[in-house]
Amino acid sequence: MTAQIELTNVNKYYGAYHALKDIELSIRKGSFTALVGPSGCGKSTLLRSLAGLESISSGTLRIAGEVMNAVPPRKRDVAMVFQSYALYPHMTVEENLTYSLRIRGVAKTERKKAANEVAAVTGLTHLLGRYPRELSGGQRQRVAMSRAIIRHPKAFLFDEPLSNLDAALRVHMRKEIRALHDRLGATSVYVTHDQVEAMTMADHVVIMRDGVIEQQGSPLELYDQPGNKFVAGFIGSPAMNFLPAVGGQDGRSIILDLGVKQAIVLDREVQPGQALIVGLRPEHIELAAADEGVLSAQVALVESTGATCFLTMATTPELSVVFNGRSEARAGDRVGLNFAPGSIHLFDANTERRLPD
Amino acid sequence: MNTVSRDRLMLVIAIVLAGIYLFPLYWMYITTIKSGSEMFATPPTFWPTNPQWQIFGDVWQSRNMGRYIWNSLVIACGAVIVITVLGVGCAYVLARYRNIWVDIGLFLILMLQVLPASLMVTPIFVGFSQIGLLNYPRLAVILAIAAKSMPFFVVLVRATFMSVPQELEEAALVDGNSRVGAFFNIILPLARNGILVSAILIFMQAFGEFVYSKSMIQAVELQPASVGLNSFMGPNTNEWNNIMAYAAIYVTPILAIFVLLQRRIVSGLTSGALK
Numbered sequence: 001m002t003a004q005i006e007l008t009n010v011n012k013y014y015g016a017y018h019a020l021k022d023i024e025l026s027i028r029k030g031s032f033t034a035l036v037g038p039s040g041c042g043k044s045t046l047l048r049s050l051a052g053l054e055s056i057s058s059g060t061l062r063i064a065g066e067v068m069n070a071v072p073p074r075k076r077d078v079a080m081v082f083q084s085y086a087l088y089p090h091m092t093v094e095e096n097l098t099y100s101l102r103i104r105g106v107a108k109t110e111r112k113k114a115a116n117e118v119a120a121v122t123g124l125t126h127l128l129g130r131y132p133r134e135l136s137g138g139q140r141q142r143v144a145m146s147r148a149i150i151r152h153p154k155a156f157l158f159d160e161p162l163s164n165l166d167a168a169l170r171v172h173m174r175k176e177i178r179a180l181h182d183r184l185g186a187t188s189v190y191v192t193h194d195q196v197e198a199m200t201m202a203d204h205v206v207i208m209r210d211g212v213i214e215q216q217g218s219p220l221e222l223y224d225q226p227g228n229k230f231v232a233g234f235i236g237s238p239a240m241n242f243l244p245a246v247g248g249q250d251g252r253s254i255i256l257d258l259g260v261k262q263a264i265v266l267d268r269e270v271q272p273g274q275a276l277i278v279g280l281r282p283e284h285i286e287l288a289a290a291d292e293g294v295l296s297a298q299v300a301l302v303e304s305t306g307a308t309c310f311l312t313m314a315t316t317p318e319l320s321v322v323f324n325g326r327s328e329a330r331a332g333d334r335v336g337l338n339f340a341p342g343s344i345h346l347f348d349a350n351t352e353r354r355l356p357d
Numbered sequence: 358m359n360t361v362s363r364d365r366l367m368l369v370i371a372i373v374l375a376g377i378y379l380f381p382l383y384w385m386y387i388t389t390i391k392s393g394s395e396m397f398a399t400p401p402t403f404w405p406t407n408p409q410w411q412i413f414g415d416v417w418q419s420r421n422m423g424r425y426i427w428n429s430l431v432i433a434c435g436a437v438i439v440i441t442v443l444g445v446g447c448a449y450v451l452a453r454y455r456n457i458w459v460d461i462g463l464f465l466i467l468m469l470q471v472l473p474a475s476l477m478v479t480p481i482f483v484g485f486s487q488i489g490l491l492n493y494p495r496l497a498v499i500l501a502i503a504a505k506s507m508p509f510f511v512v513l514v515r516a517t518f519m520s521v522p523q524e525l526e527e528a529a530l531v532d533g534n535s536r537v538g539a540f541f542n543i544i545l546p547l548a549r550n551g552i553l554v555s556a557i558l559i560f561m562q563a564f565g566e567f568v569y570s571k572s573m574i575q576a577v578e579l580q581p582a583s584v585g586l587n588s589f590m591g592p593n594t595n596e597w598n599n600i601m602a603y604a605a606i607y608v609t610p611i612l613a614i615f616v617l618l619q620r621r622i623v624s625g626l627t628s629g630a631l632k
Contacts, residue, residue: 074533086522099529
């Protein structure tokens with residue numbers, strides 16, 4: 001597998017502020033990689049460093065095998081789609097699309113041909129003569145994408161391109177971007193703060209926090225095997241439940257503290273007396289009759305969207321449960337909760353790291 | 358009081374204030390075409406009984422106004438060119454970088470604006486005389502005006518540049534342009550309106566500039582119209598209609614420019630603020 005973009009030991013400082021810390025990242029040619037994390041985590045800085053809009057303080061950045069540390073943006077041959085689209089307001093759609101070709105001295109007839117080809121792919125043919133201000137949000141988004149596509153760059157960089165669209169259009173564009181990526185066989189790096197976007201679109205998800213890559217892998221790897229409590233809480237919606245617990249004296253059980261202490265037998269070993277955090281995804285918990293199930297709890301709140309039911313339990317900390325279908329349970333009812341021992345994630349309470357299964 | 362009658366009241370107040378404000382202008386035009394006796398009549402007439410239209414030609418001829426206006430134009434255009442070429446770059450840098458040094462620079466620039474021309478003229482005169490610039494008096498005045506008006510221009514144009522999103526520039530860089538190319542290709546066309554408006558305001562200021570021209574230009578044939586108007590007035594002047602004619606010829610082109618462009622000027626001035 002060839003790496004299209006390779007970062008080795010990359011650091012970035014703004015004065016004394018350490019924005020990127022020892023970034024090691026290899027992006028396979030043809031892959032769709034999502035950089036995801038809360039705001040201020042360094043994901044945009046990382047993307048801008050790939051584009052050359054920020055310089056890296058140390059380490060090596062390679063694009064298609066060449067060291068790009070000090071190469072200006074125009075010589076990196078990457079295309080970027082900005083959050084605000086950054087369409088040139090004084091140029092028509094066609095001029096926006098062909099601007100990069102014009103700078104490179106491509107002849108006018110060829111530029112026109114390229115613009116028509118790309119517009120046909122992205123459905124902009126009838127809009128080529130318009131100005132950006134005359135377009136809707138979705139159309140502008142398409143122009144921004146087309147402007148990147150027309151160049152056949154070594155990599156596409158997306159900086160939260162969907163965050164200015166409404167929810168329905170966002171879901172639609174998500175599929176469209178991914179389909180386009182597959183059709184072009186492109187290498188894409190996609191920055192987002194929305195884990196659903198990252199999970200649904202990417203082959204490879206990189207989760208960042210405070211300038212550090214917390215974990216990277218395929219979306220389902222991150223979902224099934226989160227490396228620490230932060231990743232576990234970030235991936236999945238609604239978020240994973242975190243419950244304090246200690247290892248049981250027999251070494252094969254844990255004692256959960258949900259206001260009332262409850263013992264649970266595990267399918268693996270733990271150190272007796274070790275302080276733990278138990279991670280339990282809401283969708284892995286099933287409701288049972290009050291006297292059955294592994295745990296017993298009182299219902300505090302029932303929210304239903306018709307298809308899906310969200311239950312919040314009156315425990316400390318609160319425990320949320322989600323399942324498809326409807327529930328007979330009402331606030332104040334006592335219910336039993338069931339879950340497979342294998343669906344429990346264990347984290348060390350001090351380091352917040354995942355304990356080996 | 359409902360909204361309509363309040364709006365009407367506001368309108369009336371606005372018209373009255375505008376009337377008071379514009380009355381001197383009206384008086385200038387009306388005095389110009391009055392005859393000598395009517396000018397001093399009591400009570401004054403508000404519309405001349407016997408308009409003297411030929412006065413404009415007479416004054417233009419007798420005062421050699423063509424030469425004065427030409428000098429004013431040379432000085433104003435020179436100042437606008439110097440200020441625009443230097444000020445655009447300065448404003449761009451001040452708009453794009455935010456740090457303590459930029460803040461200090463901006464503060465110093467605004468300080469320059471605070472000092473009145475009549476205070477600055479003596480040190481400037483001495484300095485220019487020492488380096489021999491006074492041998493080129495119109496150039497000396499252009500430089501002095503440029504120094505005086507640059508802050509105003511820089512502050513206005515900086516606001517214009519700040520309203521151009523930085524992402525556009527970055528998009529141009531990624532699209533394959535150099536920084537210089539991105540500036541001329543993307544940023545400058547988008548800031549054109551603001552720059553144009555600021556340049557026009559500078560032109561109007563420089564066209565009427567008096568203090569520097571009066572003190573630095575001794576030769577009559579190089580003096581601008583403002584100095585010419587001043588030399589027209591003596592302690593015992595009574596030919597007010599001629600003076601007013603001179604003034605009318607001098608300000609009417611400026612007024613015309615302003616009226617024609619006022620929509621753009623107003624929108625240009627507020628564009629940075631509203632964005």
